[in-house]
Amino acid sequence: MSGAEVGGVLGRRRAVVVLLAAVTVAAAAAYAGSRSAGPATVPLVDGRSAAVVPVEQLRVEVLARYPHDTAAFTQGLELVGSDLYEGTGQYGESELRVVDLASGTVRRRVSLPDTVFGEGITVLESRIWQITWREGVAYERDRETLDVLREVTYDGEGWGICHDDAADRLVMSDGTDQLTYRDPATFDQIGSVTVTRAGTPVRDINELECVDGQVWANVWRTDEIVRIDPASGQVVAEVDAGGLLAGAERAGVDVLNGIAAVPGTDEFLITGKYWPALFRVRFVPGS
Numbered sequence: 001m002s003g004a005e006v007g008g009v010l011g012r013r014r015a016v017v018v019l020l021a022a023v024t025v026a027a028a029a030a031y032a033g034s035r036s037a038g039p040a041t042v043p044l045v046d047g048r049s050a051a052v053v054p055v056e057q058l059r060v061e062v063l064a065r066y067p068h069d070t071a072a073f074t075q076g077l078e079l080v081g082s083d084l085y086e087g088t089g090q091y092g093e094s095e096l097r098v099v100d101l102a103s104g105t106v107r108r109r110v111s112l113p114d115t116v117f118g119e120g121i122t123v124l125e126s127r128i129w130q131i132t133w134r135e136g137v138a139y140e141r142d143r144e145t146l147d148v149l150r151e152v153t154y155d156g157e158g159w160g161i162c163h164d165d166a167a168d169r170l171v172m173s174d175g176t177d178q179l180t181y182r183d184p185a186t187f188d189q190i191g192s193v194t195v196t197r198a199g200t201p202v203r204d205i206n207e208l209e210c211v212d213g214q215v216w217a218n219v220w221r222t223d224e225i226v227r228i229d230p231a232s233g234q235v236v237a238e239v240d241a242g243g244l245l246a247g248a249e250r251a252g253v254d255v256l257n258g259i260a261a262v263p264g265t266d267e268f269l270i271t272g273k274y275w276p277a278l279f280r281v282r283f284v285p286g287s
C-alpha cells in the first residue's frame with residue numbers, strides 16, 4: 001500500500017469517526033432534550049390524562065438489623081405482628097415461610113412443587129395469595145396452616161403482589177411496566193395501569209408493598225425502591241437503598257428484593273435474595 005493510499009484510508013476513517021461523533025452528539029442532545037422537556041401529561045385508562053408530577057428523592061435511615069436466611073431467594077415479604085411471611089423462589093427451593101422477625105427462625109414452612117418458581121405473596125385476613133413466575137398459577141392458602149385452598153390461573157408472568165386495603169384489590173407486577181389490579185376473592189383482572197417516571201415507562205417492577213393507598217416497589221437489578229400512585233401509575237418518590245450490605249457481605253448475594261411495611265409505623269423491612277440481613281428502615285428526604 002502506498003503512502004497516498006494509506007493517507008486516503010486514514011482520511012476516510014477520520015471522516016467516518018468525525019461523522020459518528022457528530023451523530024452521537026446529536027443523538028445525545030436529542031435524548032437530553034426529550035428528557036428535560038418530557039411529556040407534560042400521562043394518559044389514563046379512562047381516556048383522561050394526569051399532569052406529570054415531580055419525583056421526591058428519599059434515602060434509607062437504618063433503625064435495626066435482623067438475621068436473614070442466606071438460602072432464601074426472597075420474592076415476597078409481609079409483616080403481620082411479629083410474623084414475617086416470606087415467599088421464596090428458584091425451582092426446587094421455592095417455599096412459603098413464617099419467620100420470627102427478631103431471630104430469623106423459621107416457625108413454619110411449606111414447599112412448592114419442584115416444577116414451580118415461587119414469586120410474590122400477600123396476606124389477607126385469613127388467606128394468603130402466592131404467585132408464580134412463569135407457571136401462570138396463583139395459590140390461595142389458609143393463613144394458619146399455609147395449606148393450599150385453591151389454585152387459579154392467570155396470563156403472563158408473576159413477579160410481585162400486594163393487597164391494597166383502601167381499594168380492596170390486589171396489585172400485581174409481571175416484570176413489565178404494567179401493574180394489574182385483581183379481585184382479591186376471584187383473582188380476576190379488574191384493571192391495570194402503566195408505571196411511568198417523568199412520563200417515561202418504568203419496566204421491571206418487582207416485589208410490592210401496598211401502604212395507605214400507595215404502592216411501593218423494588219425495581220429489579222437496582223438498589224432503587226419507588227413509590228407509585230396507583231391511580232395514575234406515576235412514580236412519586238424514589239428511594240436510594242444502596243450500600244446496606246458491607247463489601248464482604250455482598251459476596252454470593254443476589255439483588256435487593258423484599259419490602260414489607262411495619263404496620264402502625266412509617267417504617268419498612270427490606271432485604272434481598274440470599275442476603276444475610278434484613279433491615280428495619282425509614283425512608284427520609286435526601287439523595
Ligand SMILES: [Ca+2]
Pocket residue numbers: 076077078162207208209258259260
Ligand atoms: Ca411486600
